[in-house]
Amino acid sequence: MTTILDQIFEEKRRDVNQLKMTLPVDELRKMVKDVPSCGDFKGALAGRECAVIAEVKFRSPSKGPLKKDLDPALIAESYEQNGAAAISVLTDRTFFGGEKLNLNIIRRVVALPLLRKDFILDAWQIYESRMLGADAILLIVAMLGENQLQEYLDLASALGMAALVEVHDRGELERALAAGADIVGINNRDLKTFVTDLNTSLELIGFIPRDRIAVTESGIRSREDIERLMAAGIGAFLIGETLMTAPDIGKKLRELLGNEGVAP
Numbered sequence: 001m002t003t004i005l006d007q008i009f010e011e012k013r014r015d016v017n018q019l020k021m022t023l024p025v026d027e028l029r030k031m032v033k034d035v036p037s038c039g040d041f042k043g044a045l046a047g048r049e050c051a052v053i054a055e056v057k058f059r060s061p062s063k064g065p066l067k068k069d070l071d072p073a074l075i076a077e078s079y080e081q082n083g084a085a086a087i088s089v090l091t092d093r094t095f096f097g098g099e100k101l102n103l104n105i106i107r108r109v110v111a112l113p114l115l116r117k118d119f120i121l122d123a124w125q126i127y128e129s130r131m132l133g134a135d136a137i138l139l140i141v142a143m144l145g146e147n148q149l150q151e152y153l154d155l156a157s158a159l160g161m162a163a164l165v166e167v168h169d170r171g172e173l174e175r176a177l178a179a180g181a182d183i184v185g186i187n188n189r190d191l192k193t194f195v196t197d198l199n200t201s202l203e204l205i206g207f208i209p210r211d212r213i214a215v216t217e218s219g220i221r222s223r224e225d226i227e228r229l230m231a232a233g234i235g236a237f238l239i240g241e242t243l244m245t246a247p248d249i250g251k252k253l254r255e256l257l258g259n260e261g262v263a264p
C-alpha cells in the first residue's frame with residue numbers, strides 16, 4: 001500500500017530535481033553566504049518550562065483546509081505578541097497549503113526564530129531553507145537514510161541552523177540520538193495513518209537524555225494536554241491545528257501557555 005508519506009516523497013523528489021536544474025547547488029551555496037545570520041532556535045526552547053512553537057499551517061492532508069484568507073504575517077505577529085517561543089512555517093504547497101514565500105514574509109515581521117517545516121530529502125533544500133530565512137529545519141528520520149541524517153545535521157549546523165529531528169518510535173529515536181540530534185521532536189501523529197496519540201511522547205520521553213531538548217509534536221488540544229506532557233518532563237510543544245482553527249488565535253495561545261486573562 002502506498003502511504004501519504006510515499007506520495008509526498010515522490011512529489012518532493014520530482015520537485016527538487018526540477019529546482020536543482022534551474023538553480024544548481026553550487027550557485028545556491030554561493031548565494032547563501034549573503035544571507036544574514038540565524039536566530040537562536042535552540043536557545044528559544046531551552047530553559048523554558050513551557051515553550052510553544054506555534055505553527056502557520058493552512059491545510060493538512062487529514063483535515064483539509066484549516067483557515068482561509070488569513071494573512072500569514074498577521075498570524076505570526078499574533079503568535080509573537082502572545083508568547084510563542086518560535087514559529088513553524090509550513091512551506092509545502094501540495095499537501096499543506098504552504099508557500100516558501102511565507103517564510104520570507106514572516107521573517108520580515110517577527111523577531112522569533114523560524115522553523116521551516118517541509119520534507120527534506122536533498123541537501124539542496126537545506127541551502128534553500130537558509131536562503132528563505134529559516135533558523136531551523138525539520139529532519140524526519142523516517143524519510144532519511146543513515147548517512148543522510150548525519151550529513152544533513154552537519155550541513156544545517158555548518159550553515160548556522162538548528163535541526164528539529166523528528167521521530168515516531170523507539171528505533172527512529174535511537175537513530176536520531178546516535179546521529180547526535182540535540183533537538184528531538186516526538187511526532188504524536190503516525191504519518192501513515194494520521195492518528196495522533198499523546199502516549200507516543202509519554203512513552204518515548206523516558207529514552208531521551210536530559211541534555212537534549214525534547215519537543216512534543218501534533219495533536220495537542222488543550223492546556224490539560226500540555227500539563228500532562230509537562231508532568232512527564234517535556235518543555236517544548238509544537239502546535240498547529242488547535243491554533244489555526246481557533247476563532248481567536250492569540251487568545252488560544254495564551255490559554256495553552258497558561259496565561260489566560262493576562263494581557264499580551
Ligand SMILES: O=P(O)(O)OC[C@@H](O)[C@@H](O)c1c[nH]c2ccccc12
Binds near residue numbers: 055117118166242
Ligand atoms: O496541527 P498539529 O496536530 O498541532 O501538528 C503540528 C505539527 O506537529 C504537524 O504539522 C507536523 C509534525 N510533523 C510534520 C511533518 C510534516 C508536516 C507537518 C508536520
